[in-house]
Amino acid sequence: MTDVLAKYVSRPTNPQNTPFFDMQYAELVPMAIPLNLSMNQCISHPCFDVLFSHFSINDIVQIYSSILLEKKIAFVSQDPHKSSLCVIACASLMRPFKVTSTIIPVFIDSNTNNFTGSNDNLLNKSFIIGTTNSNIGADLIADVSTGVLSMKIPQQLVIPRSSEIIRKINLVIQNRINDITVPPAEVRSFLGRPGSNPKYDEFFKNVEPFVFPPYYTYYFPQKYIFPTALIDSIREIFASHIAFELNDKIKVCIVKNKNTNIDELNKQMFLKQFNLEESLFIIQFIETGVFTDFYERSQQQMNKKPIPLFRASSYTTYTKYNMVSNATDALSPFANDANDNSIHE
Secondary structure (H helix, E strand, C coil): CHHHHHHHHCCCCCCCCCCCCCCCCCCCCCCCCCCCCCHHHHHHCCCHHHHHHHCCHHHHHHHHHHHHCCCCEEEECCCHHHHHHHHHHHHHCCCCCCECCEEECCCCHHHHHHHCCCCCCHHHCCEEEEECCCCCCCCEEEECCCCEEEECCCCCCCCCCHHHHHHHHHHHHHCCHHHHECCCCEEECCCCCEEECHHHHHHHHCCCCCCCCCHHHHHCCCCECCCHHHHHHHHHHHHHHCHHHHHHHHHCCEEECCCCCCEEECHHHHHCCCCHHHHHHHHHHCCCHHHHHHHHHHHHHHHCCCEECCCCCCCCCCEECCCCCCHHHHCHHHCCCCCCCCECC
């Protein structure tokens, strides 16, 4: 009764030029509380399909590489919801690396003056933003409407073995392509008259409650809707692609400084482990805060000693190690916290 009275009290008292219509709300909106999911999963599940619906896998790998190199990246769209979801999806894609760039999912045009002026402004720092303004001074502009990347530098560097990660992601997506492709909302009959598509309604009945509410796509159509298992598979591919290799190559290149008696990374020895094409990316990458954080955590993990199960004799070498459940948790500096986020607080 209180809600009904409040509705009528909120209406205008003066006569209006146009009829007053009550807002219609959905009677049932399916919701789920993902108690068993990590923070990164809760962030990535509702937004991954938006990113992959608007950009090719090659372009997503290029964006991923640019984030690792701390470039200035702007997702441009007249629909702030889509551009912001692309920003969030990219940030959640970076695990196990820590994103050091400034992240602004919705950057209002009125804030553009923050990019000009003093030397200590956002223009001099790396960022990942969603905006409606394409003249933002970014190194890489991703147009969400057209799915086209515009780069300040003609040829951007990409991660080592990029063709391998593209092939793996293509494979897992193609295996589920019939289940993730949104059918057309309308189909034409034999006489050419448009009508509702029963496959469209059936598709949304099977959408998982952990992804973005299907009601949104009625008004903002997209190409794919990913199930959570596919999203986790894609995140694992990115997480294990370069991190394992870096971790192994860092281990053999740590030397002790004779003057300070402190372990340091021998960069020359480290670079020699990559071929010429890969080293072009690695040379820039090792100078970033992303790599510095990765190296420090990797070194801390290597310095940890295993815990003996019991007092070992000269004949026993049994030691206790922490168990890991998946590829991401198996990465050296990242096995302790399943909720470890890739975004610096």
